[in-house]
Amino acid sequence: xxAPVRAGPPGDGVGEAMEADDTPVPAAAELDRxxxxxxxxxxxxxxxxxxxxxxxxxxxxxxxYSFCERDEVGRVVYHFTWDNYxxxxxxxxxxIFWRSILYAGLTTVICVVIGYPVAYFIARxxxxxxxxxxxxxxxxxxxxxxxxTYAWITILKQEGLxxxxxQSLALPVAPLDLLYTPTAVVIGLVYAYxxxxxxxxxxSAEKLENAVIEAAYDLGAGPLRAFSAVIVPxxxxxxxxxxxxxxxxxxxxxxxxxxxxxxxxxxxxxxxQNQFLQARDWPFGAALGVVFMLMFxxxxxxxxxxxxxxx
Amino acid sequence: MNGVNGTMVELRSVTKRFGPxxxxxxxxxxxxxxxxxxxxxxxxCGKTTLLRLxxxxxxPDHGAVFLDGAEVTHLPPYRRNVNQVxxxxxxxxxxxxxxxxxxxxxxxxxxxxxxxxxIREVIEMVSLTGMEDRQPHQLSGGQRQRVALARALICRPxxxxxxxxxxxxxxKLRHAMQLELKRLQRLLGLTFVxxxxxxxxxxxxxxxxxxxxxxxIEQLDDTFAIYHKPRTAFAADFLGQANLLNADLVSRNGTxxxxxxxxxxxFTINSGELPAGARxxxxxxxxxxxxxxxxRVHAVNVFIARIExxxxxxxxxxxxxxxxxxxxxxxxxxxxxxxxxAFHEGDRVYCGLHLDxxxxxxxx
Numbered sequence: 001x002x003a004p005v006r007a008g009p010p011g012d013g014v015g016e017a018m019e020a021d022d023t024p025v026p027a028a029a030e031l032d033r034x035x036x037x038x039x040x041x042x043x044x045x046x047x048x049x050x051x052x053x054x055x056x057x058x059x060x061x062x063x064x065y066s067f068c069e070r071d072e073v074g075r076v077v078y079h080f081t082w083d084n085y086x087x088x089x090x091x092x093x094x095x096i097f098w099r100s101i102l103y104a105g106l107t108t109v110i111c112v113v114i115g116y117p118v119a120y121f122i123a124r125x126x127x128x129x130x131x132x133x134x135x136x137x138x139x140x141x142x143x144x145x146x147x148x149t150y151a152w153i154t155i156l157k158q159e160g161l162x163x164x165x166x167q168s169l170a171l172p173v174a175p176l177d178l179l180y181t182p183t184a185v186v187i188g189l190v191y192a193y194x195x196x197x198x199x200x201x202x203x204s205a206e207k208l209e210n211a212v213i214e215a216a217y218d219l220g221a222g223p224l225r226a227f228s229a230v231i232v233p234x235x236x237x238x239x240x241x242x243x244x245x246x247x248x249x250x251x252x253x254x255x256x257x258x259x260x261x262x263x264x265x266x267x268x269x270x271x272x273q274n275q276f277l278q279a280r281d282w283p284f285g286a287a288l289g290v291v292f293m294l295m296f297x298x299x300x301x302x303x304x305x306x307x308x309x310x311x
Numbered sequence: 312m313n314g315v316n317g318t319m320v321e322l323r324s325v326t327k328r329f330g331p332x333x334x335x336x337x338x339x340x341x342x343x344x345x346x347x348x349x350x351x352x353x354x355x356c357g358k359t360t361l362l363r364l365x366x367x368x369x370x371p372d373h374g375a376v377f378l379d380g381a382e383v384t385h386l387p388p389y390r391r392n393v394n395q396v397x398x399x400x401x402x403x404x405x406x407x408x409x410x411x412x413x414x415x416x417x418x419x420x421x422x423x424x425x426x427x428x429x430i431r432e433v434i435e436m437v438s439l440t441g442m443e444d445r446q447p448h449q450l451s452g453g454q455r456q457r458v459a460l461a462r463a464l465i466c467r468p469x470x471x472x473x474x475x476x477x478x479x480x481x482x483k484l485r486h487a488m489q490l491e492l493k494r495l496q497r498l499l500g501l502t503f504v505x506x507x508x509x510x511x512x513x514x515x516x517x518x519x520x521x522x523x524x525x526x527x528i529e530q531l532d533d534t535f536a537i538y539h540k541p542r543t544a545f546a547a548d549f550l551g552q553a554n555l556l557n558a559d560l561v562s563r564n565g566t567x568x569x570x571x572x573x574x575x576x577x578f579t580i581n582s583g584e585l586p587a588g589a590r591x592x593x594x595x596x597x598x599x600x601x602x603x604x605x606x607r608v609h610a611v612n613v614f615i616a617r618i619e620x621x622x623x624x625x626x627x628x629x630x631x632x633x634x635x636x637x638x639x640x641x642x643x644x645x646x647x648x649x650x651x652x653a654f655h656e657g658d659r660v661y662c663g664l665h666l667d668x669x670x671x672x673x674x675x
Contacts, residue, residue: 214388219415219418219462222389229417234405
């Protein structure tokens with residue numbers, strides 16, 4: 001099976017090139033081979049420089065900082081300590097970690113529930129419609145993320161569009177107190193990440209052979225069983241990729257929690273942002289960041305493994 | 312139990328349109344129990360749509376479909392006791408051979424012990440023993456084909472539908488599978504509805520052939536009759552090769568009639584199928600029916616022709632004949648001697664044609 005997500009760990013390309021080095025090369029062939037290999041390295045060079053500068057170096061700095069101390073004005077002091085990691089496991093932060101996982105998890109589930117039918121419908125639509133529908137999914141990206149989030153504030157606030165609409169219907173539930181609640185945060189997260197769920201599911205649903213679904217019907221599977229026994233397993237790579245693309249960024253999101261949650265329900269992203277900006281405690285922020293990254297890695301690994309088992 | 316009048320499948324004036332195009336046009340067809348029937352025709356003739364109407368993947372715009380006496384016109388595929396072997400096989404790529412084959416039984420909630428026995432039996436029947444744990448992508452084309460067949464047969468359908476199941480196989484394997492399918496069909500006594508565009512395949516396997524063209528059944532007959540007594544120009548041309556010739560009726564003489572080709576060549580034909588008042592006819596002559604010899608031929612119809620082209624085809628020699636008056640005829644002659652060729656380009660030969668071998672396909 002193809003890995004659902006192409007982006008491997010940084011340095012993947014390097015690893016492959018090194019492996020080629022390990023294989024014994026007959027002496028006669030060596031001269032012939034050296035030239036293309038040099039060329040390959042040269043072609044790879046821009047990517048390697050980019051990876052080194054923007055992935056490896058920042059991660060290394062973060063890692064080093066997480067074991068340092070800070071002085072009174074917030075400068076990093078290079079003196080080894082485990083303190084930052086000890087503080088990460090303080091109940092306050094564990095609680096925020098949990099909340100982040102919960103919100104991101106809820107967001108992912110809602111995105112699957114809403115995104116799957118949309119993606120499936122688009123993938124099964126007639127060819128000339130497919131591209132137009134896909135365009136509709138992507139149109140929001142043409143506007144700045146922050147502006148779209150402010151638009152949601154306008155909709156959800158107490159005198160906003162939603163409450164105005166509900167009041168005009170004279171429903172007794174209005175006015176709803178939605179903005180600056182966890183509900184608003186999850187609404188904002190779902191809105192922001194839904195396309196990242198739809199696109200990969202569309203990718204695998206589009207490849208689904210119609211005859212395979214017909215075969216399921218033909219063999220006595222009703223729509224529900226055809227869906228659960230054939231369609232879902234065959235689109236699982238898309239669901240797995242979508243889950244990664246939604247869950248991982250959602251867990252670290254800070255702008256939506258600030259704007260739509262009114263900073264009342266901070267997620268782990270907010271805490272890290274605060275350590276670097278307001279609290280000026282870079283080593284602690286770095287430690288949170290490292291733990292956070294490890295969590296991503298584990299999630300990624302689990303999803304990949306599940307995906308591989310499915311196929 | 313068989314339906315009324317020993318009919319397993321019946322289509323009554325079925326029409327199916329896709330937008331402006333009529334895929335199946337007012338087709339009626341009755342299929343007997345235990346029969347191997349082939350829907351034969353060029354691509355786009357409506358044969359696959361007809362099969363899909365039987366499977367339940369399409370619903371007719373007009374008309375009704377009956378299965379074993381019960382109307383199934385609007386039943387979805389999962390409520391019909393028919394199963395299909397798909398052209399692309401449509402195996403479930405996420406299941407191994409055993410799970411693919413057992414899928415239908417799981418859907419029917421057949422108890423596990425019984426299911427295991429039936430899976431083993433059907434795997435044995437299609438000679439896939441030892442392959443149970445393979446994934447579809449680990450199988451060859453022929454093996455995939457067998458899995459698709461086993462997966463459909465295990466559900467014990469009343470009718471098995473096959474949509475060009477052998478088209479992806481190479482010629483040799485295809486021929487072996489044709490014979491095996493035929494053997495299996497006889498062994499199980501099952502009704503097979505087979506779709507193909509390959510006339511040789513249709514002749515090899517079928518009891519009857521429904522020859523389709525432009526959404527209609529052009530001719531429905533057993534293989535012998537459909538080959539030897541084509542009733543339309545299309546039928547004569549599609550099944551095997553045919554020389555189609557226009558001719559004017561000159562005279563009738565009891566059971567025979569005399570016709571004249573545009574070039575003046577005259578043939579005596581059977582007048583049995585000739586409607587009264589017909590003046591012009593279209594006749595079909597099979598290439599292998601023209602008897603060719605270098606010596607004088609005694610037959611009802613004798614003419615002299617020159618061999619314009621000679622192509623060696625192993626068992627047969629394919630010849631292009633030109634009569635003295637200029638009419639071109641395709642002929643096949645058996646290669647009887649391994650020592651030397653019987654015929655060469657430029658040879659002048661006698662040609663003989665039997666009464667029965669000139670078939671009227673059209674008269675007006």
